Amino acid sequence: MSNVNNAAVSGAKVRKKVVNVIVHIFLAILAFIWVLPIFWVVLTSFRGEKGSYVTTFFPKTYTLDNYVKLFTDTSILNFPQMFLNTFVIAIFTCIISTVFVLSVSYTMSRMRFKMRKPYMNIAMILGLFPSFMSMIAVYYILKALGLAEGSMIRVALIIVFSAGSGVGFYVAKGFFDTIPKSLDEAAIIDGATRWQVFTKITVPLSKPIIVYTILTSFMGPWVDFIFAKVICRADAQYYTVSIGLWRMLEKEYIDSWYTCFAAGAVVVSIPIAILFLITQKFYVEGMSGAVKG
Amino acid sequence: MKKGGTKRVKEFVEPYTVVGALTKGNAITKISLLIMGFGNIAHKQIVKGIMFLAIEALYIWFMAVSGIYNLSMLPSLGWREQEKVWNEQKSIYEYTAGDQSVLILLYGVATIFLTFMFIIVWRDAVKSSYKAEVLARQGKHLNTFKEDIKSLFNQNLHKLLLAAPIMGVLIFTILPLLYNISMAFTNYSKVDEHLVLFDWVGLDNFKKILDFGDSIGKQFYSVLGWTLIWAVLATALNYIFGMILAIIINRKETHGKAFWRFCFVLSIAVPQFVSLLIMRSMLQQTGIVNTLLLKYGLIDTALPFFTNATWARATVIIINLWVGIPYTLLQVTGILQNIPAELYEAAKIDGANAVQTFFKITLPYMLFVMTPYLITQFTGNINNFNVIYLLSGGNPTPVDATAGKTDLLVTWLYKLTVDKNYYNLGAVIGIMTFVVLAIVALITYRNTTSYKDEEGFM
Numbered sequence: 001m002s003n004v005n006n007a008a009v010s011g012a013k014v015r016k017k018v019v020n021v022i023v024h025i026f027l028a029i030l031a032f033i034w035v036l037p038i039f040w041v042v043l044t045s046f047r048g049e050k051g052s053y054v055t056t057f058f059p060k061t062y063t064l065d066n067y068v069k070l071f072t073d074t075s076i077l078n079f080p081q082m083f084l085n086t087f088v089i090a091i092f093t094c095i096i097s098t099v100f101v102l103s104v105s106y107t108m109s110r111m112r113f114k115m116r117k118p119y120m121n122i123a124m125i126l127g128l129f130p131s132f133m134s135m136i137a138v139y140y141i142l143k144a145l146g147l148a149e150g151s152m153i154r155v156a157l158i159i160v161f162s163a164g165s166g167v168g169f170y171v172a173k174g175f176f177d178t179i180p181k182s183l184d185e186a187a188i189i190d191g192a193t194r195w196q197v198f199t200k201i202t203v204p205l206s207k208p209i210i211v212y213t214i215l216t217s218f219m220g221p222w223v224d225f226i227f228a229k230v231i232c233r234a235d236a237q238y239y240t241v242s243i244g245l246w247r248m249l250e251k252e253y254i255d256s257w258y259t260c261f262a263a264g265a266v267v268v269s270i271p272i273a274i275l276f277l278i279t280q281k282f283y284v285e286g287m288s289g290a291v292k293g
Numbered sequence: 294m295k296k297g298g299t300k301r302v303k304e305f306v307e308p309y310t311v312v313g314a315l316t317k318g319n320a321i322t323k324i325s326l327l328i329m330g331f332g333n334i335a336h337k338q339i340v341k342g343i344m345f346l347a348i349e350a351l352y353i354w355f356m357a358v359s360g361i362y363n364l365s366m367l368p369s370l371g372w373r374e375q376e377k378v379w380n381e382q383k384s385i386y387e388y389t390a391g392d393q394s395v396l397i398l399l400y401g402v403a404t405i406f407l408t409f410m411f412i413i414v415w416r417d418a419v420k421s422s423y424k425a426e427v428l429a430r431q432g433k434h435l436n437t438f439k440e441d442i443k444s445l446f447n448q449n450l451h452k453l454l455l456a457a458p459i460m461g462v463l464i465f466t467i468l469p470l471l472y473n474i475s476m477a478f479t480n481y482s483k484v485d486e487h488l489v490l491f492d493w494v495g496l497d498n499f500k501k502i503l504d505f506g507d508s509i510g511k512q513f514y515s516v517l518g519w520t521l522i523w524a525v526l527a528t529a530l531n532y533i534f535g536m537i538l539a540i541i542i543n544r545k546e547t548h549g550k551a552f553w554r555f556c557f558v559l560s561i562a563v564p565q566f567v568s569l570l571i572m573r574s575m576l577q578q579t580g581i582v583n584t585l586l587l588k589y590g591l592i593d594t595a596l597p598f599f600t601n602a603t604w605a606r607a608t609v610i611i612i613n614l615w616v617g618i619p620y621t622l623l624q625v626t627g628i629l630q631n632i633p634a635e636l637y638e639a640a641k642i643d644g645a646n647a648v649q650t651f652f653k654i655t656l657p658y659m660l661f662v663m664t665p666y667l668i669t670q671f672t673g674n675i676n677n678f679n680v681i682y683l684l685s686g687g688n689p690t691p692v693d694a695t696a697g698k699t700d701l702l703v704t705w706l707y708k709l710t711v712d713k714n715y716y717n718l719g720a721v722i723g724i725m726t727f728v729v730l731a732i733v734a735l736i737t738y739r740n741t742t743s744y745k746d747e748e749g750f751m
Contacts, residue, residue: 020546023544027541040571100458100461126462162461163466166461167462194448195450195453198450225683245570268567269567273563277558
């Protein structure tokens, strides 16, 4: 009797083990598929052979020339310039967007006024239009304001990336909603103004969501492709990295620039990946609320 | 600028309205209807009154200098063509500046927009004058300018905080949108050389796009159909597979949870346009995937990833899984851990197997919590420009068509405006996309609890 029982138990154990092994193999295969393209582009960036046509997965020769060319050959596609452009634009975008997003989210979360619900509804409706439907129009408006030419293109890009950020307040508002209102009320009874409540109580309690907002708005210009393309047009001098990388794959450049594209992709991805992983940490913290119970 | 008398009362009842000022206001208030800020100045709110007056003066100056002209040109959108004129003195041909309909339209729309904003300020000014009058009559305290400024940091903080963001949204989101929408009613396109001078054509463009018989209309319905199929498949498959993956990683028996998650999340950390461009180059006819498959004799001819319509559609959906599953994984993991463990224990005691537990407990719970997320994903997929444009570019495109077989409404809109210069049709497509999304949103948003019960949390 006890033997039979033992056999059943060990049978179940074996089956569990088999399932477990299968699950891990399955995960390994999937993880391999997910990492493969990233691994491949890293390999390509160190590849010695030029051109986009290769017959082996692993390069035959390894070199650092692609990185060197990317940062020194500035005659046709000036990557260092693009990198600098994007960096400057990202810094300003980040400052303006963060201020806008935090202001709007705090207002929507804490203040009660007549235009509040209408504003939130309008923001939702605006979100339903294809985001670049108005891009052509924005281009003409910027042109009418004298911002579509020369070095003003940088200003134009900053405006494009940050001006509309006032409608993207949902995440931060959700966070502010979790800060107990009793804190505000106590401070107001003690004679604090709303401004003081905002700067002295809400902001210090909101570190995760502020970091999250800063990083996401900083990443915007690095990963956007289409807005920059519409605004910059043929002015290669003011390109951001994404247009630059896209151009490297165009017919006239692909043969000499393909491996440099891979190098550029790696160079752009590393800081963004690091920022993203930090963002995730703060996002998770932000989602779990401001004051932990 | 805006200093109305909104008090923080429950229903936002406004005691000082424009109608009130019209019917019950005294002479000074009524003069304020014409001369903004007059009432404020009369009641010693000098700075505030002067600011209102200055805004009125600016507006009148603007209208006199260009506003009225802009409006007068709006119905015709201009007619003067650029001409060559012989200049006797310099003995050269000179070009006269012809009308440019694009700019006329922009300035016209902007003028209407400014007028609308001015009316809002005017209403504020009238209300403010009326309020000053009533308060003075009742012998109550009138705010000085200093106190007004102070109130911006306290009970009126929302005005201070919202001023700049709202200006940004108005000028760079709403104004362009209105401008673009107005293009839908013109013949602004390369067809018949209407790129410089164009006219209003009413609803012609809409008729053309919605007409089954027209070639543009046929393309519209086929693109619309594919857009909807794409959005449903992309959203549903990403969600289901992402959730299954999350459940597998979250199993008690799975080792190295953090490592597996890292492998998948890594692909999000790489900028999307980079990974998509990499994918595209890998899947070309002569790309690494085809080359290796040919080399090892697994296939005889290169796989038509982006050249055959069905292949291309399957390819973009599958690659979108690669892009999207990690996002679902991130979203789902936290929520999965929040499902009460007692539910699973109870199910185990009742003898439910893994599949039953999934369909009876996990899925209903997840759907309940994540409906808003799914809706955002769905709308995001309808507008998913990046994946389509960077991967397939909408191709394969039939010879005589402007829309490819994998084009979504958004990518078609981009092609029509940027590549083909059919600005009017592009604007119509944009409006149509909005209509589709608005219908989806109206049906679903209104039914979710998080929308209805926003205050429930507080």
